[in-house]
Amino acid sequence: MGSKDLALKAHLLRRAGFGASRSELEEIAKNGYEEIVEDLIHPERFADLDEDYVRRYNPELSYHDGFQNHAGKWIWRMINTKRPLEEKMALFWHHVFATAYYKSEHVPTLIAQIDTFRNNGLSDIKKVLNDLAKDPAMNYWLDNCENHSDQPNENWGRELLELFSMGVGNYSEDDIKNASRAFTGWTFEQPHPLYPFGHFASSFIYDEDDHDGTEKTFLGRTGNFNGEDIVDIICEQPATAKFICRHLYTFFVEDEPQVHTWSIEEPRNPDAIDAMIKVFMETDGDIRSILRFVFNSDFFKDARYKKVKNPTELVAGTIKLTGMYDIIPREGEALGSLYGSASVMGQALMNPPTVEGWHTGSEWIDGGTLNERVNFAVDQFDDVSTPGFKDILSRLGDQVKSDELVGRCLDLIGPIEVGDETHAALSSYANAVGDLDLSTDQARTENAVKIARMIQLIVSTREYQFA
Amino acid sequence: MATTTKKDPVFVVVQLSGGNDFMNTVIPYTNPLYYDNRTFLNIPEEDVLPLDSTLGWHPEMGPFKELYDRGMVAIVQGIGYPDSNRSHFRGMDIWHTCTPDEVSTIGWLGNTIEQLDPTGENPLTGINFGVGLPKAMTKAGVPVTSVSNLDNYGLMSGITAEDQKDEALQIFKNMYGQAVGSGPVMDYLSRTGNDVLTGADIIKVAPERYESTVEYADSPIGKSLRDVARVHTADLGTRIFYTQQGGYDTHANQLPTQPGLFKDLARAVNDFFADLEEHDADDNVIMLIFSEFGRRIADNGSGTDHGSGGGAFLVGKPVDGGLYCEYPSLERDRWAKGEDLEHTIDYRGIYGTVLEQWLGLEAAPIVQGTFEQINPFKTN
Numbered sequence: 001m002g003s004k005d006l007a008l009k010a011h012l013l014r015r016a017g018f019g020a021s022r023s024e025l026e027e028i029a030k031n032g033y034e035e036i037v038e039d040l041i042h043p044e045r046f047a048d049l050d051e052d053y054v055r056r057y058n059p060e061l062s063y064h065d066g067f068q069n070h071a072g073k074w075i076w077r078m079i080n081t082k083r084p085l086e087e088k089m090a091l092f093w094h095h096v097f098a099t100a101y102y103k104s105e106h107v108p109t110l111i112a113q114i115d116t117f118r119n120n121g122l123s124d125i126k127k128v129l130n131d132l133a134k135d136p137a138m139n140y141w142l143d144n145c146e147n148h149s150d151q152p153n154e155n156w157g158r159e160l161l162e163l164f165s166m167g168v169g170n171y172s173e174d175d176i177k178n179a180s181r182a183f184t185g186w187t188f189e190q191p192h193p194l195y196p197f198g199h200f201a202s203s204f205i206y207d208e209d210d211h212d213g214t215e216k217t218f219l220g221r222t223g224n225f226n227g228e229d230i231v232d233i234i235c236e237q238p239a240t241a242k243f244i245c246r247h248l249y250t251f252f253v254e255d256e257p258q259v260h261t262w263s264i265e266e267p268r269n270p271d272a273i274d275a276m277i278k279v280f281m282e283t284d285g286d287i288r289s290i291l292r293f294v295f296n297s298d299f300f301k302d303a304r305y306k307k308v309k310n311p312t313e314l315v316a317g318t319i320k321l322t323g324m325y326d327i328i329p330r331e332g333e334a335l336g337s338l339y340g341s342a343s344v345m346g347q348a349l350m351n352p353p354t355v356e357g358w359h360t361g362s363e364w365i366d367g368g369t370l371n372e373r374v375n376f377a378v379d380q381f382d383d384v385s386t387p388g389f390k391d392i393l394s395r396l397g398d399q400v401k402s403d404e405l406v407g408r409c410l411d412l413i414g415p416i417e418v419g420d421e422t423h424a425a426l427s428s429y430a431n432a433v434g435d436l437d438l439s440t441d442q443a444r445t446e447n448a449v450k451i452a453r454m455i456q457l458i459v460s461t462r463e464y465q466f467a
Numbered sequence: 468m469a470t471t472t473k474k475d476p477v478f479v480v481v482q483l484s485g486g487n488d489f490m491n492t493v494i495p496y497t498n499p500l501y502y503d504n505r506t507f508l509n510i511p512e513e514d515v516l517p518l519d520s521t522l523g524w525h526p527e528m529g530p531f532k533e534l535y536d537r538g539m540v541a542i543v544q545g546i547g548y549p550d551s552n553r554s555h556f557r558g559m560d561i562w563h564t565c566t567p568d569e570v571s572t573i574g575w576l577g578n579t580i581e582q583l584d585p586t587g588e589n590p591l592t593g594i595n596f597g598v599g600l601p602k603a604m605t606k607a608g609v610p611v612t613s614v615s616n617l618d619n620y621g622l623m624s625g626i627t628a629e630d631q632k633d634e635a636l637q638i639f640k641n642m643y644g645q646a647v648g649s650g651p652v653m654d655y656l657s658r659t660g661n662d663v664l665t666g667a668d669i670i671k672v673a674p675e676r677y678e679s680t681v682e683y684a685d686s687p688i689g690k691s692l693r694d695v696a697r698v699h700t701a702d703l704g705t706r707i708f709y710t711q712q713g714g715y716d717t718h719a720n721q722l723p724t725q726p727g728l729f730k731d732l733a734r735a736v737n738d739f740f741a742d743l744e745e746h747d748a749d750d751n752v753i754m755l756i757f758s759e760f761g762r763r764i765a766d767n768g769s770g771t772d773h774g775s776g777g778g779a780f781l782v783g784k785p786v787d788g789g790l791y792c793e794y795p796s797l798e799r800d801r802w803a804k805g806e807d808l809e810h811t812i813d814y815r816g817i818y819g820t821v822l823e824q825w826l827g828l829e830a831a832p833i834v835q836g837t838f839e840q841i842n843p844f845k846t847n
Contacts, residue, residue, distance in 0.1 A: 353484075372615070
């Protein structure tokens with residue numbers, strides 16, 4: 001298998017999942033590219049993660065407070081799953097349907113929401129939106145439980161149109177009012193209160209008595225619409241196809257301008273979006289089909305490094321290289337520290353700043369977050385006894401000459417590429433340490449630190465910030 | 468300590484994120500229309516802390532009222548702009564960029580920082596305390612620092628051996644060196660990396676130097692304002708500080724939610740100015756507290772939906788305290804969009820007031836036009 005082929009498959013795994021260690025990559029790369037795509041979009045072909053061990057070693061997961069631990073567990077799943085696209089789609093929908101812990105502080109419904117995204121993430125848009133409308137966490141987040149037939153509340157109706165399906169400029173304030181009226185009565189079962197036994201789960205209930213069943217006009221159609229009718233009409237709109245395809249593009253392919261400018265800023269690659277829209281329309285918004293098309297397209301294969309990694313990708317992807325967190329967290333660390341790491345980089349998982357979600361692309365980077373990203377990645381290679389680092393060391397063989405060190409490490413970390421300037425700076429370090437002997441245990445021990453330092457420098461680069 | 472040197476004016480911005488319900492902050496408690504429209508969500512007359520015969524404070528604003536009573540708070544009533552946008556993101560964007568009719572990537576404070584430090588010599592000229600930079604502070608090419616943890620700010624902080632850390636930092640500096648046409652994001656990464664290196668070197672003295680008898684409450688806004696105080700009193704040349712307090716989007720449960728926010732905010736602001744006073748560092752500091760919109764006149768039975776025509780506050784020793792502009796009218800024929808408070812002063816005029824009268828800069832290019840200003844500063 002040529003290195004170009006390997007690099008392309010590594011790119012696919014970074015985008016459709018959270019990357020891969022060298023041994024994971026070589027195993028998967030035994031299959032052809034199209035076959036890997038089929039495996040990714042059919043996660044059911046692979047066994048789900050067994051959570052018994054992680055729960056045994058992290059008893060705090062049996063309680064529904066300490067929400068960071070549950071968010072951290074999600075990152076643990078991203079690191080270890082054999083169904084990477086399933087976890088990545090859960091993250092995708094979480095980006096779009098951003099719902100935050102800080103309002104409800106109700107962990108069971110927040111976890112259930114992510115589970116829904118995990119289970120239906122690759123299905124069709126109508127199912128996705130219907131499931132969302134019935135999701136108790138979303139319902140509470142956008143106050144639809146306070147949306148009554150005699151006193152409507154517009155929060156859910158507005159954001160459904162503005163942020164979850166069509167985007168600004170494609171509907172009127174009256175459409176918002178009427179959509180809101182159609183969703184009156186869509187609420188959830190009031191769960192038991194927190195004390196004394198902790199939080200309990202909840203589920204969707206439809207309160208007919210609180211529903212406004214009168215005539216409404218929505219996007220030019222008139223009828224006694226209920227919530228499902230609104231979703232039906234939304235799914236027919238070309239604006240919905242464009243908006244959802246654009247979201248998929250910016251998440252999987254290339255950074256677009258920020259979402260709230262989309263009513264004014266056109267897509268960077270209009271041809272790609274149009275081609276995706278065509279698949280959307282032909283398949284009634286089947287996400288699996290759209291992603292099959294995207295991953296097999298030239299515009300995707302040519303999109304290496306055109307996206308800035310979101311903090312979760314950086315955290316999960318870097319940890320995957322170390323082979324840590326497979327079952328047991330590091331000594332003295334709780335799963336919640338995974339959440340903490342992404343949080344200081346600007347992405348508090350399951351706790352986004354607002355329903356708008358996170359600003360992505362270069363907006364992940366500023367003086368503060370760049371500091372955190374670099375320091376986190378550097379710290380992962382502090383310990384030369386991690387399984388991932390030991391694997392890298394063994395693959396380097398008996399000896400690494402100074403003029404090979406940079407190239408070999410870039411290959412084993414990715415493969416990833418860096419620009420000339422970066423390469424020159426990394427080479428200056430390689431020249432300073434000279435040829436490295438790895439032929440004996442003692443030599444390996446002495447020189448391991450120097451190789452770890454090279455990897456630390458690589459994961460500090462500008463290039464490493466890109467997906 | 469004698470303060471004979473004229474210190475550069477410093478401007479602190481506190482953003483209340485979510486759309487603060489101004490009508491329940493500074494309350495028209497003797498106006499029957501208030502109670503008519505806020506059938507559920509009103510603050511009873513006997514709970515209001517009177518300001519004058521027609522307006523009063525929310526009961527949890529006590530420590531803030533104390534600053535007002537000392538003449539340090541200018542209440543800017545009815546702040547807003549024509550055809551107020553009801554979307555959080557677009558709404559807040561408009562406050563950050565001063566371009567209601569088009570989307571911009573240039574923040575008004577990004578422009579301001581560029582005027583204050585044209586060569587970008589001091590990356591600490593503008594500091595945001597929080598995670599990520601607000602758009603208000605960003606402008607391509609203008610270095611701005613964002614600090615989430617003042618006590619451990621800097622690159623490669625995990626490498627403990629000093630000589631090895633220095634070696635790694637040197638290589639980092641080379642890698643992030645002059646980027647020549649490697650793309651806008653790569654260039655941005657280069658600049659940002661170098662600014663972090665420079666800023667970290669300077670800012671580390673702030674936590675080391677700081678001493679105070681003021682004990683801030685353990686709230687996020689308290690922590691942020693304490694960090695502002697720590698850096699300001701360290702005299703590092705910072706002219707613009709920015710931070711935010713979230714949670715104001717009270718569509719539901721406004722009665723239990725808003726008081727908690729006010730409690731934290733009022734205490735934090737009071738502690739902050741007490742801290743500055745203790746350090747004799749309050750002569751040259753003013754603070755603007757604002758939100759992206761006010762809220763609907765009528766409540767929805769549990770909270771309020773997005774509206775307009777809110778209010779803002781200018782706080783500080785140099786401020787000539789009192790009521791400014793006009794409280795938005797509660798008369799039905801003067802409602803905006805048939806359901807909102809109409810603004811009475813454009814926010815860009817308040818920005819302009821700060822830019823020209825406090826920072827000594829020309830306002831029109833930064834706020835994209837000329838807008839009515841107020842005169843909220845004491846004349847010596």
